Amino acid sequence: MSDIIQLLPEYLANQIAAGEVVQRPASVVKELLENAVDAGATQIQLIVKEAGKQLVQVVDNGSGMSATDARMSLERHATSKIRTTEDLFRIRTLGFRGEALASIAAVAQVEIKSKLQVQDTGTQLLVEGSQVVSQQPTACPDGTSIAVKNLFFNVPARRNFLKSNAVEMRHILDEFQHVALSKSSISFSLYQNDLEVFNLPAGKLSQRVVALLGNSYKEQLALVEEVTPFISVKGYIGKPESAKKSRGDQFFFVNGRFIRSAYLNHAVLAAYEGLLPKETHPFYVLFLELDPKTIDINVHPTKTEIKFEDEKTVYAIVRAAVKQALGLHNMAPSLDFESNVNFAPLAGLRTGSISDFADADDAAHHRDLGHEGGALAAAMAAAAAPARPTREAARWTDEKPLTPRPTEQARKALEDFYKTLSQPGALDDIEAEAPDAKPEPLPAIPVLPPVPAVQAAPAAPASPELPLTHGPSTGAAEGGAAAPGAMPSRRVVQVQQYVLVPVKSGLMMIDHVAARERILYEQYQQQIAEESSASQTLLFPRTVAFSPGDFAVLREVTTELHDLGFRFSEFGPNTIVVEGLPSDVPSRANEKELLEGLLEQFRMPGVRARLDRREQLARSLARRVAASAATRLSEVEMTALIDKLFACQTPGYTPDGQRTLVMLELDQLQAFFRS
Structure with a gap:
């Protein structure tokens, strides 16, 4: 039997790798922008035509590449960032695998122009389907320009799976936002079909957020800053009242890299517990900085998913940082220690209206005032004994609708109590500060007028069954008259x-x-x-x-x-x-x-895709x-x-x-x- 296992051709291996790395034009945008950031650029320009299907070009003023480096960058697993195994655990750059350019060149026509600052001329490289067509010196500015044309030209099945221009452009905008937010110290610009979409100067993170997401974010940013020996959390969150139905404006960055994490998102939502309107989501852009040894970023080809060595601690610190920011900016509910919740002194009770006590339990708090206090408590308990009047009856008086009215027995008890207070020396043991104070006369208690009787509307006979296509009946049972005052059926x-x-x-x-x-x-x-x-x-x-x-x-x-x-x-x-x-x-x-x-x-992504x-x-x-x-x-x-x-x-x-x-x-x- 002959051997059947053999190595894949280089171009075919690159196309397979491209299937993992390059899924749509936005994937190309992500890889090229990250390479430009890693090159130390301070100005990055993104040019897109036909939502990236025709052209994706990234121009930067970074360190540039020599002719040899430009050629080597197209090889699989060629990288300038990894030398030993230990380097994998110290990664702080955005790219490190060396697969991006090789995968892109396998499914597109690529033009690379790059020049080192110390050289007078640069190099130009043309590649089609992993094959180098030409390489020659050229005049170009410092930095690198990479143009990716006709994506998936040699894989028509992949090109047919691309969505409309509006959908693909939306994905490109998402990737652009991620990189632009993560590096507010770098100037970014975006052009779509020769029209300027963004022109973002270098500045503070708050300015970058407003420039990217809109002026409505000016009034809702709250600073988050928590630094511990294990992790630091910095960034901005939005006010609870400005939460949206959309979940799109939520960003996590770990060591400068955008990630998606449902676990950390839950930590933020837990901090907002009880503050958000129903079915709304807060805005946040949070930067987490921690030792690269405690995370694993090599778990997904697109590097948007990572693993934490101690994710419970990360969860707790993120939640605490957001909670603290909500409290510092007076967004979380707190107790009011300035308000006086104590009961009024007896002098206030004596001059106040009897109807101010709406609950018999209030009177029990005054039993420690002596004999007179006990008499008042008994009077208040008697006053609250009858049931509360209905709202219909309450509207005949200026008093509060649900305030209980004292009975004749309660009135007599209160009058006796006030007569006791009016005698000389009655207040000596109760109000030491004002022994000579004279009690005010008992305020007149309004008498409620009789409540007019409410006559029930005549009832109509009801049908024996309920047809679903007819209106409901409100009459009494058939053959019987409605009782006076009874609710209609x-x-x-x-x-x-x-x-x-x-x-x-x-x-x-x-x-x-x-x-x-x-x-x-x-x-x-x-x-x-x-x-x-x-x-x-x-x-x-x-x-x-x-x-x-x-x-x-x-x-x-x-x-x-x-x-x-x-x-x-x-x-x-x-x-x-x-x-x-x-x-x-x-x-x-x-x-x-x-x-x-x-x-x-x-x-x-993935919501109701079917x-x-x-x-x-x-x-x-x-x-x-x-x-x-x-x-x-x-x-x-x-x-x-x-x-x-x-x-x-x-x-x-x-x-x-x-x-x-x-x-x-x-x-x-x-x-x-x-x-």
Whole structure:
């Protein structure tokens, strides 16, 4: 039998490696920008055409390369940063494997121009599919320029898997943001199709955050700084009230390298516990510095995932640092030690209104005042004995609606107590500071007028069964008159967010939020399919600004958003003017939050990747509109909701598989009352 194992050809091995390193144009941007940073550049320029499919070029003023180094940089595992095994545990540079240029050159046409500062001329290198076409001296400025053209030209199957220009450009913007945030001391610029997108001068981190993410971040930055012998945590977090539905503006950097870590993200969220609005996410950009020996960055080809030697300690310190920053900037709730929570002195009790004591327990605190204090406690207990009046009765007086009224017995006890106080020397043992003070006369106690009787509305006869297509009945049982003052019977009842509907076989419980989501989802699906939707025009058009990443996504899904009922047009860089919203969206809705929430699912990698854009938008909008609807429904609204739910194709479940209704059979109801 002949031998069957053999070495792969160099070009084929490079193409396999490129499959791990180069997944899309954004992967090329990441590798080239990191190389420019490692070269010590102070100015880096990124030029992109056709979302990187036609051209990705990075120009820097770094140290440059000699002719020999430029040629060697295209070889696999050729690196200037690793010499021994120990070097692997002291890595502080962004690149170190020596795979980037070799992998890129295997699937693209690459032009390299580089020049050392000490030399008069540089070198130019042309490569196609791992093959060096030419290398010759050339005139060029100090530093390096690498142009990657026609990505995946020799692997058409890979090129067919690339998304639209808007999607690919959004990924490029993400990688650009990561590198630009990590190195605020370096000047960056980005050009797309010869148009300037970013021009970021070197400066402070706060200035870089505002320049990259928008002016809205000026007022929400809170400094985080915690230095320990093990790790230092520095950066900025956002105020809780400025949290967004989107999770895109969250950045972790470990030793200057951008990473993704759900574990550390949980630490930040734990510090915000109890401060964030529901389903919102805070902004943060945090830099962690620790000994390279305590982390392993060689666990993923893209180097965005790392392992910590002591991750529990890292978690605790990050959480404590964020918690401390929230406290220092008065964002976390704290006790107010300035307010006086003690009870008023007896003089205050004597001059105050009796109705100021709304609870009989308050009187017990004065039992240590002697005999007179005990008399007051007994009087207050008697005053609070009767039940609290209804709100209807309370509106006949100027006193607080839920304040108990003293009875005749309580009034007599209080009058006797005040008579005791008015005698000479009665206050000697109680108020030593003011023995000569004269008691004020007993304030007049208003007498409540009689509460008018409330007449019950005449009841209408009820039908024996509840048809789901008819309105609910509010009358008494058939054949009997409603008792005076009795609550009218209801066929449909709401308890919290659940609607209870009696049926022949038992009881049906409907989650009205989930039911509304199912109804809206099918409605939006139909609108998208027919490319026609109802829209409510805003009285005053509103401008909404987005981050460059969100704006790229918005451009991608503009057609689908128009089909759902959104009406907007571009109004300057990364800005739109909103003229109309879908008719089902509440008028109080925030246009920016709503759109950011819809775009969020397209920013997070791997979220609902199996669904197309139309399906994702229909589900997301239905969920958000349903959650923002009114919590209390009238009987007419509940009946209409039931009718629409059972007119749906799948009334029992939401698009995500959550139940909209539950049936309780009669035997199940009876079982609740059996021992």
